[in-house]
Amino acid sequence: MTADELDSSPDPSDVETRDAILEQVDLNPPTRLSWCPNCGEAVGSVTSRGLLDHTAGPCGCSLTPGQVKRL
Numbered sequence: 001m002t003a004d005e006l007d008s009s010p011d012p013s014d015v016e017t018r019d020a021i022l023e024q025v026d027l028n029p030p031t032r033l034s035w036c037p038n039c040g041e042a043v044g045s046v047t048s049r050g051l052l053d054h055t056a057g058p059c060g061c062s063l064t065p066g067q068v069k070r071l
């Protein structure tokens with residue numbers, strides 16, 4: 001193996017790919033909390049009318065306090 005072979009390693013392309021993946025992750029807005037434990041739909045919001053009354057949105061399933069904590 002010679003020094004020329006080491007210098008010609010095409011590293012720049014790998015760096016570009018990694019940057020593109022990081023950009024995609026950053027562009028994803030954290031609007032989704034988690035997945036509904038009842039129906040499996042993506043939960044975008046949780047409406048609370050009291051300590052024991054929580055409703056997942058937009059699917060509308062009732063959630064227990066323990067389920068809300070896990071979201």
Ligand SMILES: [Zn+2]
Nearest residue numbers: 036039059061
């Ligand atoms: Zn649901």
